[in-house]
Amino acid sequence: MGLIKANAIVGQSGGPTAAINATLCGVIRGMLEYASDCRLYGMRNGIEGCMEERMVDLTDLFTLEDGKTPDEAALNLLTHTPAAALGSCRKKLPDPNLPENEAFYEKLLGIFKKNRIETFFYIGGNDSMDTVAKLSAYTRRIGYPLTVIGVPKTIDNDLEGTDHTPGFGSAAKFVATTMQEILQDCAVYTVPAVTIVEIMGRDAGWLTASSAIGRVVNGLAPDYVYLPERSFSMDAFMEDVRAALARHPNVVIAVSEGIRFADGTPVGASVQSGGQATDVFGHSALAGAGKALEFAVKDQIGCKVRSVELNLPQRCGAHLLSAVDIEESLRVGAAAVKAADAGVSEVMMTINRASTAPYASEIGHSPVEAIANQVRRVPDDFINAEANNVTDECCRYLAPLIVGEATPDYVGGLPAFYTFD
Amino acid sequence: MGLIKANAIVGQSGGPTAAINATLCGVIRGMLEYASDCRLYGMRNGIEGCMEERMVDLTDLFTLEDGKTPDEAALNLLTHTPAAALGSCRKKLPDPNLPENEAFYEKLLGIFKKNRIETFFYIGGNDSMDTVAKLSAYTRRIGYPLTVIGVPKTIDNDLEGTDHTPGFGSAAKFVATTMQEILQDCAVYTVPAVTIVEIMGRDAGWLTASSAIGRVVNGLAPDYVYLPERSFSMDAFMEDVRAALARHPNVVIAVSEGIRFADGTPVGASVQSGGQATDVFGHSALAGAGKALEFAVKDQIGCKVRSVELNLPQRCGAHLLSAVDIEESLRVGAAAVKAADAGVSEVMMTINRASTAPYASEIGHSPVEAIANQVRRVPDDFINAEANNVTDECCRYLAPLIVGEATPDYVGGLPAFYTFD
Numbered sequence: 001m002g003l004i005k006a007n008a009i010v011g012q013s014g015g016p017t018a019a020i021n022a023t024l025c026g027v028i029r030g031m032l033e034y035a036s037d038c039r040l041y042g043m044r045n046g047i048e049g050c051m052e053e054r055m056v057d058l059t060d061l062f063t064l065e066d067g068k069t070p071d072e073a074a075l076n077l078l079t080h081t082p083a084a085a086l087g088s089c090r091k092k093l094p095d096p097n098l099p100e101n102e103a104f105y106e107k108l109l110g111i112f113k114k115n116r117i118e119t120f121f122y123i124g125g126n127d128s129m130d131t132v133a134k135l136s137a138y139t140r141r142i143g144y145p146l147t148v149i150g151v152p153k154t155i156d157n158d159l160e161g162t163d164h165t166p167g168f169g170s171a172a173k174f175v176a177t178t179m180q181e182i183l184q185d186c187a188v189y190t191v192p193a194v195t196i197v198e199i200m201g202r203d204a205g206w207l208t209a210s211s212a213i214g215r216v217v218n219g220l221a222p223d224y225v226y227l228p229e230r231s232f233s234m235d236a237f238m239e240d241v242r243a244a245l246a247r248h249p250n251v252v253i254a255v256s257e258g259i260r261f262a263d264g265t266p267v268g269a270s271v272q273s274g275g276q277a278t279d280v281f282g283h284s285a286l287a288g289a290g291k292a293l294e295f296a297v298k299d300q301i302g303c304k305v306r307s308v309e310l311n312l313p314q315r316c317g318a319h320l321l322s323a324v325d326i327e328e329s330l331r332v333g334a335a336a337v338k339a340a341d342a343g344v345s346e347v348m349m350t351i352n353r354a355s356t357a358p359y360a361s362e363i364g365h366s367p368v369e370a371i372a373n374q375v376r377r378v379p380d381d382f383i384n385a386e387a388n389n390v391t392d393e394c395c396r397y398l399a400p401l402i403v404g405e406a407t408p409d410y411v412g413g414l415p416a417f418y419t420f421d
Numbered sequence: 422m423g424l425i426k427a428n429a430i431v432g433q434s435g436g437p438t439a440a441i442n443a444t445l446c447g448v449i450r451g452m453l454e455y456a457s458d459c460r461l462y463g464m465r466n467g468i469e470g471c472m473e474e475r476m477v478d479l480t481d482l483f484t485l486e487d488g489k490t491p492d493e494a495a496l497n498l499l500t501h502t503p504a505a506a507l508g509s510c511r512k513k514l515p516d517p518n519l520p521e522n523e524a525f526y527e528k529l530l531g532i533f534k535k536n537r538i539e540t541f542f543y544i545g546g547n548d549s550m551d552t553v554a555k556l557s558a559y560t561r562r563i564g565y566p567l568t569v570i571g572v573p574k575t576i577d578n579d580l581e582g583t584d585h586t587p588g589f590g591s592a593a594k595f596v597a598t599t600m601q602e603i604l605q606d607c608a609v610y611t612v613p614a615v616t617i618v619e620i621m622g623r624d625a626g627w628l629t630a631s632s633a634i635g636r637v638v639n640g641l642a643p644d645y646v647y648l649p650e651r652s653f654s655m656d657a658f659m660e661d662v663r664a665a666l667a668r669h670p671n672v673v674i675a676v677s678e679g680i681r682f683a684d685g686t687p688v689g690a691s692v693q694s695g696g697q698a699t700d701v702f703g704h705s706a707l708a709g710a711g712k713a714l715e716f717a718v719k720d721q722i723g724c725k726v727r728s729v730e731l732n733l734p735q736r737c738g739a740h741l742l743s744a745v746d747i748e749e750s751l752r753v754g755a756a757a758v759k760a761a762d763a764g765v766s767e768v769m770m771t772i773n774r775a776s777t778a779p780y781a782s783e784i785g786h787s788p789v790e791a792i793a794n795q796v797r798r799v800p801d802d803f804i805n806a807e808a809n810n811v812t813d814e815c816c817r818y819l820a821p822l823i824v825g826e827a828t829p830d831y832v833g834g835l836p837a838f839y840t841f842d
Contacts, residue, residue: 045609083606087608176834185733185736188504189510218832308733313602313731316606405834407828412820414597414823
């Protein structure tokens with residue numbers, strides 16, 4: 001304990017989530033709790049801005065005049081702000097073991113030395129953990145005393161080493177709630193109709209699986225759920241749709257954006273696979289998986305059909321945050337500082353599930369090298385044998401993560417957000 | 422007063438909104454207040470189900486055992502339920518003046534007589550007011566004592582005779598809030614990027630205009646807003662986008678689904694206008710306006726670009742209801758019963774704005790014949806001279822309609838909804 005003796009810096013990286021700023025708040029609160037004599041800087045646009053010395057003094061911005069007391073109003077605003085408030089980047093660090101990259105790392109360490117920075121927190125997903133691992137490897141090799149800690153976030157929930165990721169619960173709540181509303185919307189007419197909802201997730205189907213949570217909450221869920229963890233068969237899909245239409249007029253289906261045929265071809269590209277493969281400008285990626293299936297159903301079944309791509313709102317829907325997710329996102333940020341202060345380094349913080357019913361979790365950490373660049377997929381026992389839905393066990397596992405509403409403050413009917421600058 | 426002496430029936434018709442059930446609650450409450458000795462029936466699937474005598478006894482369902490005291494729990498649940506809980510239809514009534522349609526109307530009136538129904542409430546948009554007008558004309562001609570009252574609802578806000586429509590405020594709040602969140606999401610990277618948000622509205626741009634409300638609330642709004650009230654010029658659009666990219670890297674644009682070129686061609690169809698006009702199955706309506714503009718920007722400017730279609734969630738987002746809208750939706754429903762009880766008929770209920778700041782409204786009514794099948798568009802002084810944005814006056818007009826949050830109850834992290842059956 002008491003091992004943070006110099007300044008610290010924190011950055012956000014990768015795709016936005018609605019909870020990544022809650023984790024940032026956790027780091028700010030953690031610094032005030034465990035190392036209030038040291039300053040916390042924030043990189044603008046992650047490591048990219050850090051290299052340009054674009055940073056803000058978070059200790060100044062989020063404390064009252066004494067520089068020690070948390071500014072609760074500002075922290076509360078930041079907690080409920082979606083997307084990376086410090087800005088993000090998608091920069092991949094160069095290989096720290098190649099001599100030609102020495103200049104890059106020397107420049108970065110020069111900035112750290114100048115600002116007396118000896119602790120580095122990076123909030124992000126798979127790619128960001130790669131940054132944490134590389135920076136760890138470099139500083140260890142040259143003997144610079146940098147404590148490096150990765151703090152997870154991703155709506156995809158696809159990080160190894162943690163039960164789930166901060167940001168996932170809020171995205172899952174948005175998806176599960178929107179699915180409930182779409183089910184209501186689709187139920188109003190008696191004309192047979194198929195509605196296909198496309199949900200984010202290229203390689204892992206966690207978020208799409210969340211569309212079915214209602215099944216164990218109130219019995220309402222889509223007819224089918226197709227994940228990228230299983231090969232997609234158009235024939236089996238059409239059989240499924242026909243069977244559902246025989247049961248009731250309003251069929252609702254959830255698909256991951258990343259579903260692929262057995263040969264690896266994305267379903268989303270299939271609409272454009274023929275001679276008319278492109279639009280008038282010659283682009284090939286005209287439609288996503290939902291749109292492709294919409295046209296396939298129109299062609300092969302001929303009933304009313306539409307597709308809905310949930311798109312950006314599912315990852316930035318700050319008006320519908322999971323209280324469990326926001327609370328854990330805050331905790332994991334503060335725990336990162338506590339770990340650094342105890343001498344832990346080269347790890348990613350993790351959320352470990354202690355119990356599902358009642359739900360309880362503990363914060364831990366795991367060596368970052370084993371986590372970076374891995375993808376954690378939905379396990380076999382969470383997907384049914386027909387590969388067209390998730391199991392009840394999957395729904396029960398996901399359900400606690402969307403519980404509770406962390407509501408932002410509204411001003412003039414709109415949620416109020418924190419902005420730097 | 423006291424003129425409702427027999428039973429009444431209420432139906433929902435046309436596209437779903439998140440507030441149409443609040444209006445239904447208003448009618449139920451109104452009946453309990455003004456005509457508690459009479460029963461209120463609900464048509465399942467509007468006039469279509471009515472013709473098949475598919476109806477429920479709302480007086481039974483929404484009162485306690487005495488049949489007079491409102492069941493507040495059930496009514497509260499229904500108020501926050503999106504989409505037409507009774508079911509909807511898109512049936513257009515036949516011409517009541519043609520002899521060949523006599524059988525249709527005789528059958529309908531037979532059902533009314535059998536159930537002692539002498540008051541008819543129909544909650545809907547333009548097409549539904551056509552039903553109200555035709556039923557009025559027929560019953561007046563044959564002398565059946567039917568009081569017929571239309572109650573407006575539509576997210577499109579395009580009904581004549583009323584300042585705005587129930588359901589619009591909640592959809593506008595969803596659009597305005599989601600735009601705030603998308604603006605946050607788009608601000609995280611430094612790479613130049615254009616994001617095009619497609620919003621519902623084929624002929625009237627009210628909902629798209631709502632995406633700009635933030636401008637008068639917190640200063641945050643999209644760079645441009647294109648409405649169907651103005652011809653769309655691709656050249657002017659590209660000039661606008663280039664000018665915005667010169668100002669800042671993250672350009673966000675709102676477009677109505679219904680924008681058209683000067684020759685009347687929908688922008689959404691333009692992607693498919695060439696030889697490769699169709700997908701591999703031969704369908705022509707592959708993409709909407711947002712997608713079409715996404716490809717046009719990619720082709721002509723070449724920067725990172727994406728499109729987001731808000732789609733169904735904007736009309737069924739019950740988790741984000743405007744308190745002003747829900748309160749007015751309830752009031753307009755109850756006022757419809759009060760009007761019927763006072764002998765008013767052949768009208769559509771209206772919301773009349775008494776004041777914008779502070780906001781105040783009164784419920785009135787207007788002859789339905791002048792309203793049916795009309796479209797009220799965004800007026801000239803709400804659109805700027807360049808036809809690429811709305812005016813501040815427009816934003817100030819819209820802003821009061823999204824104020825306040827009417828939050829549903831959550832169970833297990835999901836909003837709880839009322840369902841018949």
